[in-house]
Amino acid sequence: MDEVDNVANFWERLKQGMARTRTGLGDRLRTLFTGREWHEDLWDELEEVLYEADLGSGTIEYLLGQLRKKVQQERPKTADQVLQQLFEVMVAELGEPRPALTLDPGGPWIWLMVGVNGTGKTTTAGKFAYLLQQQHKTVILGAADTFRAAAVEQLVEWGRRAGVEVVHQASGADPAAVAYDTLRAARARGVDLAIIDTAGRLQNKVNLMLELQKIRRVVEREYPGAPHEVWLVIDATTGQNGLSQARIFMDSVKVTGIVLTKLDGTAKGGIALSIYHELGIPIRYVGVGETAQDLLPFNPRDYVRAILGDDNEPSR
Numbered sequence: 001m002d003e004v005d006n007v008a009n010f011w012e013r014l015k016q017g018m019a020r021t022r023t024g025l026g027d028r029l030r031t032l033f034t035g036r037e038w039h040e041d042l043w044d045e046l047e048e049v050l051y052e053a054d055l056g057s058g059t060i061e062y063l064l065g066q067l068r069k070k071v072q073q074e075r076p077k078t079a080d081q082v083l084q085q086l087f088e089v090m091v092a093e094l095g096e097p098r099p100a101l102t103l104d105p106g107g108p109w110i111w112l113m114v115g116v117n118g119t120g121k122t123t124t125a126g127k128f129a130y131l132l133q134q135q136h137k138t139v140i141l142g143a144a145d146t147f148r149a150a151a152v153e154q155l156v157e158w159g160r161r162a163g164v165e166v167v168h169q170a171s172g173a174d175p176a177a178v179a180y181d182t183l184r185a186a187r188a189r190g191v192d193l194a195i196i197d198t199a200g201r202l203q204n205k206v207n208l209m210l211e212l213q214k215i216r217r218v219v220e221r222e223y224p225g226a227p228h229e230v231w232l233v234i235d236a237t238t239g240q241n242g243l244s245q246a247r248i249f250m251d252s253v254k255v256t257g258i259v260l261t262k263l264d265g266t267a268k269g270g271i272a273l274s275i276y277h278e279l280g281i282p283i284r285y286v287g288v289g290e291t292a293q294d295l296l297p298f299n300p301r302d303y304v305r306a307i308l309g310d311d312n313e314p315s316r
Contacts, residue, residue, distance in 0.1 A: 090273060144197055237262050
């Protein structure tokens with residue numbers, strides 16, 4: 001499959017995966033704007049739609065502020081024109097798309113997966129392993145969420161699917177010890193990438209953060225300059241609550257990128273705008289389904305088009 005086919009395939013999966021958001025948020029916006037003259041009374045209606053999409057007050061205030069500037073500068077006559085301006089404001093807020101994820105020679109590269117339990121963190125670790133295997137990279141997984149037996153079993157199953165080794169210990173083992181064993185195995189096997197899945201229990205935030213910091217110290221000691229990526233996995237269905245959870249991890253570990261999962265399960269997928277506005281960390285991948293192929297690189301323009309219902313050719 002060539003690059004053009006790949007882009008079109010990604011676009012179709014993104015559009016299908018975000019169907020609920022497209023119906024919930026996109027349809028309401030299009031109904032508000034399409035075929036009407038623009039007038040001041042529409043600001044209140046627009047604000048209401050954005051609040052119902054769970055964008056959060058700070059993000060809404062910013063978006064509407066930017067949109068007002070555009071409206072004042074360009075003096076649109078129709079609401080359709082304002083909808084296009086809103087599109088441009090949303091895309092600009094999300095920033096430029098990040099380059100495709102590649103692994104340079106000279107590994108192993110070390111990734112940490114962090115986030116609250118139930119966000120799809122373990123599944124995302126397995127999906128990453130599968131996708132990198134498809135790029136002919138060698139991968140090893142480390143099951144450092146040792147207090148949740150299901151997490152270990154889940155990662156072992158993903159390892160089986162992807163054909164990669166999973167390092168794990170008995171339930172209740174020291175997570176840092178599992179991380180250490182994973183790093184040693186990665187060095188011994190000469191793999192390209194080691195992905196370490198961590199716990200996400202928030203019942204005792206202090207213990208969890210101390211545990212993550214200990215894992216990070218082990219990684220830094222074994223591989224100076226590592227971890228090379230710290231992926232914060234956020235569940236799109238949790239809305240603003242997901243943001244408050246994310247801040248807990250960002251205060252303790254140096255997050256390099258966000259994976260937004262379960263976009264196919266929510267009508268409020270506009271949360272991506274709040275995440276970037278509030279946290280300032282780039283969203284780099286999105287999950288729109290259960291299979292490994294449903295973990296997609298995040299493209300801001302295509303994401304906003306998927307919401308607003310633009311069926312034109314995807315970005316390249």
